[in-house]
Amino acid sequence: MILGELSPASLNPLKDKLPEHGGNLPAAAKAYNIPLSEWVDLSTGINPEPYPVPAIPAQAFNALPYLQDDFIEAVQGYYQQANFLAVAGTQTAIQVLPEVFNQNQSLPVLLPSIGYQEHKQQWLRYGSVIQLYRSDTAANMSHDIQQALQANPDQHLVVINPNNPSTVQVGLPQLLQWSSMLGRHAHMIVDEAFIDISPEGSLLSLPQSAENMLPQNMLPQNIVVLRSFGKFFGLAGIRLGFVFSSPNILKQIQQALGIWQVNGPAQFIATQALNDTPWQTAAKQNIQKNTQYTEQTLNPLMATFKVSPPLRHALFLSYPMSLTTALFIYNDLAKHGILTRVVGLDNERALLRVGSIDHLNMHATARLHDACEQLRLSAIGLRILE
Incomplete structure (x- = not known):
């Protein structure tokens, strides 16, 4: 790589200061x-066109936030599962799952080398x-999971499906096979934070009982599914997520987390959003347009x-490149007020993850276009070549 004034050493301070x-x-x-x-924030995989928040009644702020019946019905209708636990973002569940699953017997855990690092951090903690x-x-x-479980079925397994940021997604038969290989006290945790665009790939889409509605959860007893509300609906700030599993596991997680996990305004907003199928249909189409525009x-x-070419998800693009190049592009775009995300793979390789931009936001799209064009011309002048 011909870098001119650019060198890995000059970017080391930037690497050390990258946000978690x-x-x-x-x-x-x-x-x-x-x-x-x-x-212009392109550092997340959050829908840049959020669900339009309706006027929130005062009662949602005044009353203690016990789960409302209409909220429960909306969740069950959208996810097609009866057994769930609503939490203040799936991060809260990720933090207590190691404790919940190792109360009686401490087991090792299989984790993805690339993926949302909070899973790894909480198990290490x-x-x-x-x-x-x-x-x-x-x-x-x-290959790796199959070999590991054959060698030792007595370990928990964490799968991010689809993976953020590598975009890798495995099918339901594969997931069910892995769950069947686990030992008696082992569990499989499947983080489906980015699956709303293609819900047919979710474990929650498995055939249900009783005319497709909901007297019991049909997930295998050793599976936990995490679903994020904020990514697809573009409302990460209200901190809402859901855990789906057997009643016994959900009870243990609830006991670890405590009561009143989801505030009243969040319940009200989610009830409207989860029931709004026309908005959801339009959002899936708009998300695809946004990401296509971003890539172009x-x-x-x-x-x-x-x-x-990038690894593609409907809500973000991950570009494989050297760590030096990723830091250089990240830094230059940031100087223009465009925030992206560098995910280091090792000391030499990285993914530059870029979230989708709202293609109808003329101010934001012009800023991105101008920043990219200035960097492109600057790179040509500096003879920066990958």
Whole structure:
């Protein structure tokens, strides 16, 4: 790579200061001295066209937040499952699952090498023995998990499906096979935070009993499914997620978390959104358009850097490249108020994850186009080649 004035050493301080998670606009605003209101945030996989929040009745703020009947019905209708636990974001469940599953017997856990790192951090925090499997391709993932479970079925398994940021997704038969290989006290946790665009790939789409409605959960007893509300509906700030599993497991998670997990306003907003099928249908179409537009805007820049085509999810694009190139692009776009996300794979390789932009937001799209074009011309001038 011909870098001119650019070198890995010059970018090391930037690498050390990368945020743990996407969406940290306050930190970016301070680091680059750009006012918070002037940023275009493409560092998450959150729908850039959020569900329009309706007027919230005062009762939702005044009353203690016991789960309302209409909220329960909306959740059961949308996810087609009777047994669930509503939580203040699936992160809260991720934090207690190691404790819940190791109360009686401590087991090791299989985790993806690439993926939402809070899973790994929480199991390590609990002191669990972890083993990583490759999650860069479906073939590598299947090979590693199959071998690990054959060697030792007495371990928990965490699967992010589809994977963020590698976009790898495995089918339901494969997931069910892995769950059947687990030992008596082992569990499979499937994080489906990004599956709403293609819900047919969800474990919650398995055939239900009693005319498709809901007297019992048909998931195998050793499976836990996590679903995020904020990604697809674009409302991450209300902190809402759902856990689906057997009644016994849900009870243990609830006891670990405590009462009143979901506030009244969040319940009210979610009830409207989960019941609004016309909005959901339109949102899926708009999300595809947004990501197509984002990729088209980035294509000339990525071609200049000779970057491979992106790994595609409906809500984000992950571009494989060297860590040095990823840091350089991230840093330059940030100087223009465009926030992306660098996910390091090792000391040399990375993914630059770019969330989709609202293609109808003329101000934001113009900013992205101009920033990419300035960087492209600058790279040509510096003879920066991947």
